[in-house]
Amino acid sequence: MQEKYDHKEVEGRLRKLWEYEQVYKFNPDSVREVYSIDTPPPTISGVIGVSHVFSYAQADFVARFKRMRGYSVFYPFGFDNNGIPTEMLVEKLHNTTAEREGREKFIALVNSETKAYEQMYRDVWSRVGLSVDWSLLYTTISTDAQRISQLSFLRLNKMGRVYRKETPTIWCPKEGTALSQMELKDKLLKSKFVDIRFSDGIVIATTRPELLPGCVAIFVNPEDGKNKRLVGKRVKVPIFGQEVEVLADSRVDPTKGTGVVMCCTFGDLTDIEWYKAYNLELRIVIDEHGRMLPEHFKGLKIKEARQRIIEDLKAGGYLLGEREIEHAVNVHERCGTEIEFLVKKQWYIRYLDLKETFIKLGNGLEWHPDYMHVRYDNWVNGLQWDWAISRQRYYGIPFPVWYCRKCGEPLFAEEKDLPVNPTTTNPERRCTKCGFGDFMPESDVMDTWATSSLTPMINGRWGSNEELLGKIYPMSLRPQAHDIITFWLFTTVVKAYFHTKKLPWKAVLISGHGLDQHGRPMHKSLGNTVDPKPVMEKYGADALRNWAALSKPGEDASFQEKDIVTGARLVNKLWNAAKLVERLTAKNPERDTSNVMDRWILAKATQIVKEATAMFEEYNYAGAKRTIDGFFWFFSDNYLEFVKYRFYNGDKSASYALRSTFLMIIKMLAPFMPYVTEEIYQGIYREDGGAVSIHLSSWPEDDPALHDEKALLCGDTVQRIIAFIRPWKHNNNLALNAELAEVVIEGELEEGLEDLKGAMNIRKVTRGRGELEIPETGLRISILKA
């Protein structure tokens, strides 16, 4: 073995070895039990930061552990290139738009562009050491993902779970497109709160006077003593003159403004709720590009109209007051435009009737950590709308639907034809309702969650390779971060229920986020992302992974260079211990446990195996890691130092204990530090007749033959005596290896005296009266200087 561990050289070489030996290849024909992982497909948006490494490494710990525990591990990887970030990236790279290119051409462009990024991402993930089987790779805009998304839609339709309805939708007036809730963010904006006088002395405070023409009702709180007398009155809207009714609703806050609210179609989500709940009139005042529709204001932009209306109100004596306020509004996260609500026909998945079922399903999942379950329950309980799955966007997976040009009846594609793009293909059938033969394509595309909710099905090649699906489904584990429990996790449960009546996985492992050194989330926009490549370049992949192993599931961790240094030190320490093992132990040593201190360390090691295994089985990789680390340092600082002199004398018992204990240690650290442990394994243990890779070797067992209470007691006592003599020497100005003439022991200690002598350089150990009490041992000793 090399004198110094060179992670750069080692890592590249071992990656080749793993690839050559197909160490991580999933074998569908294996008789072993399958452990399948529903890896989160990262968005193709340009960068990987250490925060990604943080959560992906945690899933990899589990994958590697399970592999060593004898499972046939199905560990795929995917890329999410079916979303706005990817669309933006590709549009920027090619200086074009999806619309200009045409859907199919643009998707082809995305696919080819993804290939380039794929290579880059894959390179990083491989360097990190993810034990992924890259032959299982998928992307969310691939033909297969399109086929599966459309298949899901068709099946849901057959079940009567799909419907199309005209409803208000979130709209960006600048880009002229529908948005999902995910694409919104809050922004503090300055605005004017104006008091407007309606008829009957009613005063309403609003920030959106330009919506007056869209006013369809007025609301007060039914408990509001001051205003409830207004209920039932018909009121005239200033300037525009329409008469609207005053209604009572508890959603009104009587303390806000004047306690009287106008409901316009639509100013905010409450307006939409009222519109639905009270079956109100629809008065659309803003078009798709954010221009006003009503007469006298037609064509004005929202803000111009607002100013104009305020002037008109003033002129008409309707304006009672105005004041500047600052309030949070929803804006499109991409362009910062304040969003509007427009009425559009949308496809929905009907599921509100199944809330109880979803709660029950959630109860059947194994949650790690357990408290994340609550977020799921809260979300399901709070659901108010069915799942809107259509988007008026250009890029995405199309709906496999046409509409009859005569009667408007939708015609659904046939499963065998999937995937289809209705805008470029025509159904060779006639309308099922009226028999007409000419159709109009559905131009909307599916919400990305409609696809990513199907990752278990995509992994299993649903509809084309049922055998594979049967083997991996339900999947064993969904690892993901906590911020998308309500989206990705929930929607996957929904689809799994509809299509398979089962939960999609047995367990979910929720990771936290990797934060920057100040504890802030890493964002491209904050400029605080840390590129993992130079970190790995400097400290090695194992050191970076070690950081991810420090925090438990669900916990965030800030990225501190000192934590990476800690990992690098562990690697170094392991390497040096390995050199000692290589030098001083024989290959395939015979089992020899004649010395009590050797039995002691072996017995301790089995205890650690037991503890660490139990923790790992509970997905507590961090606890396992801590336990194993702690043992390794203890082993190095105590056992190795105590019995070193025997190694040099070729002691067989010491050699056996050293070689086998160290093997247990590196095996248990292999999921965390795959490189250095593999290098050591290849250098020392491979020739003992083990597996081709440590990662295919079996996880250590808690071997009952190594349990030894007596040795544990005796060894602990010896260790305590030494721990006592060390500072004694220190306090007596003696070097640690300084010779002592004699140590007199009073009390019970039968074995281990030889190692005590050897470790502390004592000329002779005798029995007699001791002056100094050793804590927790019931022993007293006297120490005589040389």
Place this chain on the structure above:
RNA sequence: GGGCGUGUAGUCGAGUGGUAAGACGUCGCCUUCACACGGCGAAGACCUGGAGUUCGAUUCUCCACAUGCCCACCA
């Protein structure tokens, strides 16, 4: 506004119903043949504040404050 989490030495961070690991940093000693990316040792927290349960709480309950995240609101 609702929900969930967190609050332990200068920093990071385990953990327990009986006064608290470890790491980094600091200080001292040691270049002894795996390792100075090391070893040995020292100083440093009474566990955010308050109330309660208990023989006893840092650990359980409640309240407060601080902080993070998710959801909702934003007339």
